Amino acid sequence: MRSNTRIAEIRTAVAVCTLFASVSLSLVGCGASGTSAAAAAARETPSNTTASQSSSTGTGNQDSTATTPFVPNYTTEAGVMRHWNKTSLTVAFAAGTTVPTDGIAQLNAAISKWRAATNNPITITKTQNPSTADVVISYVGTDVLGDTTGHTEIRYLNTDNTLVHADVEILNSLTGEELAQVTAHELGHAMGIGGHSPDVADLMYSHAHLPFVITDRDANTLEKIYADAKVALTTVD
Numbered sequence: 001m002r003s004n005t006r007i008a009e010i011r012t013a014v015a016v017c018t019l020f021a022s023v024s025l026s027l028v029g030c031g032a033s034g035t036s037a038a039a040a041a042a043r044e045t046p047s048n049t050t051a052s053q054s055s056s057t058g059t060g061n062q063d064s065t066a067t068t069p070f071v072p073n074y075t076t077e078a079g080v081m082r083h084w085n086k087t088s089l090t091v092a093f094a095a096g097t098t099v100p101t102d103g104i105a106q107l108n109a110a111i112s113k114w115r116a117a118t119n120n121p122i123t124i125t126k127t128q129n130p131s132t133a134d135v136v137i138s139y140v141g142t143d144v145l146g147d148t149t150g151h152t153e154i155r156y157l158n159t160d161n162t163l164v165h166a167d168v169e170i171l172n173s174l175t176g177e178e179l180a181q182v183t184a185h186e187l188g189h190a191m192g193i194g195g196h197s198p199d200v201a202d203l204m205y206s207h208a209h210l211p212f213v214i215t216d217r218d219a220n221t222l223e224k225i226y227a228d229a230k231v232a233l234t235t236v237d
């Protein structure tokens with residue numbers, strides 16, 4: 001049965017919508033596609049959350065069990081949060097993928113912005129070898145992504161939700177800040193944010209929109225994932 005070592009593989013709910021690719025700087029709703037994606041994310045059931053199911057949005061939710069507040073955040077609103085059992089990840093481009101002209105620069109920008117926004121509970125470093133990298137990025141066309149601009153597929157241990165690999169696909173026609181934002185958004189999924197924020201201002205909202213900003217909520221969410229993981233680890237024995 002391999003129950004202890006079985007690796008479950010899932011496709012995360014849709015990443016971001018295409019409107020973003022068509023230069024519009026304003027946020028545009030993505031209709032049914034985005035809605036169903038959010039619903040799909042919400043249907044995933046967190047296995048180890050003990051937080052009460054309140055839908056607090058800036059109302060000063062007091063969680064008496066919280067040892068790691070990091071508020072505001074959207075850890076209870078954005079699907080299943082998972083984490084790596086390490087604090088440093090490597091990322092590489094997939095073998096044979098055609099990296100856009102400014103793909104490296106915008107990957108650097110994405111990594112830098114996460115680094116600047118958080119206290120680095122987990123860091124990402126570029127490497128050359130996709131066969132050993134934790135996160136592998138491919139640039140693909142609409143034939144693969146349909147009407148989305150990015151997609152992340154994660155692999156995790158279904159025994160404890162720890163991540164073991166992430167494959168990121170990014171629309172190959174993106175450039176500049178748009179490319180940086182979609183890259184950062186997908187890296188957010190790769191680092192453990194399992195779904196989408198309900199707040200349009202957040203990077204991890206399901207529909208991308210400029211400017212490219214990582215909000216306090218985004219940063220707190222990532223911080224809380226790893227702070228909670230640390231608490232869980234240290235209280236096991």
Ligand SMILES: [Zn+2]
Pocket residue numbers: 013014015016185189195196204205206
């Ligand atoms: Zn997404």
